[in-house]
Amino acid sequence: MQPITYGLTPTLPVTNTLCRRWGKFLLEIDGDKDDPQKSIQCLQEVLKVTDEIFPAGIEAEIRFSGNKSFYLQAEIDSQPSFNLHVKHKKLAMEIVGRIPPPYQAMIDMGVYDYDQTLRLEGSEYPAG
Numbered sequence: 001m002q003p004i005t006y007g008l009t010p011t012l013p014v015t016n017t018l019c020r021r022w023g024k025f026l027l028e029i030d031g032d033k034d035d036p037q038k039s040i041q042c043l044q045e046v047l048k049v050t051d052e053i054f055p056a057g058i059e060a061e062i063r064f065s066g067n068k069s070f071y072l073q074a075e076i077d078s079q080p081s082f083n084l085h086v087k088h089k090k091l092a093m094e095i096v097g098r099i100p101p102p103y104q105a106m107i108d109m110g111v112y113d114y115d116q117t118l119r120l121e122g123s124e125y126p127a128g
Helices: 036-053 084-098
Strands: 025-029 061-064 070-074
Touching (some): 036 070
Antiparallel strands (some): 025 070
16 A cells, blocks of 8 residues: 555645644544553554555654553654644544544544644744
């Protein structure tokens, strides 16, 4: 399977295009404290997909929140770009679409708004 190529799509709104952003892709698995095994199984399914679609040489970093969530981060962009949050959301949607349905609702899709990208480790803030 070929790595996916992603860009802007006409179905997503294009807003806040004044600054280019650069930051790691983030995927949050919002787990269940009462069933931590399900979170681990979801993470395993996500990793199967990222192994298929991430470009060669890209390694995902996995972090546990200490409570119930797992975070997957990856440096998939080599240059700052406009609408980075849109590109990352499209990639997350691709991943969610490829994991089994019981795990799809565990992926937090609320982290892909414009301002959220600024909070990621390694994000680049606009000059000024």
